[in-house]
Amino acid sequence: MLTFTERLPASKKNITISFTLALTAEERTRSRHRYQNSEGTALYLRLPRGTVLQDGDLLRSLTKEVVIRIVAKPEPVLTVTSPTPVHLMRAAYHLGNRHVPLEVAPNYLRLSPDTVLQTMLEQLGVEIKEEVVAFKPEIGAYRHTHH
Numbered sequence: 001m002l003t004f005t006e007r008l009p010a011s012k013k014n015i016t017i018s019f020t021l022a023l024t025a026e027e028r029t030r031s032r033h034r035y036q037n038s039e040g041t042a043l044y045l046r047l048p049r050g051t052v053l054q055d056g057d058l059l060r061s062l063t064k065e066v067v068i069r070i071v072a073k074p075e076p077v078l079t080v081t082s083p084t085p086v087h088l089m090r091a092a093y094h095l096g097n098r099h100v101p102l103e104v105a106p107n108y109l110r111l112s113p114d115t116v117l118q119t120m121l122e123q124l125g126v127e128i129k130e131e132v133v134a135f136k137p138e139i140g141a142y143r144h145t146h147h
Helices: 085-097 115-123
Strands: 002-008 019-023 032-036 042-046 058-061 067-072 074-081 103-105 108-111 127-134
Touching: 074 085, 074 115, 085 108, 085 115, 115 127
Parallel strands: 002 042, 019 067
Antiparallel strands: 002 058, 032 042, 058 067, 074 108, 074 127, 103 108
């Protein structure tokens, strides 16, 4: 089994990528976990506790022979938009009060599906669309996420 213990700078040049590993937002918060890539290769992440992987991160195996690229796997999400910026800011405020993993962009918010939160957001007057896309929530200000 391939064991990955080291994260390399994504800007590292002249590195041969052996394969990619698609992980959901929640899976990217697991610093120690067994996975299987699309070719069926078993691999194990043994990264420092608290490591949160980002789309595009590079990981090197314990033997230093294999490097993989992490990609954000498409998953079900709610995408929140509003033609009125203050409504979007109000939605971000209320979601932040609930410590919800949230992707923040200039014109949308994105979160994992949750019927209670969806109802709250509808009452705030924002538009909600169910999608299956790569989910890239913010890393907390103190470099951790909530599950």
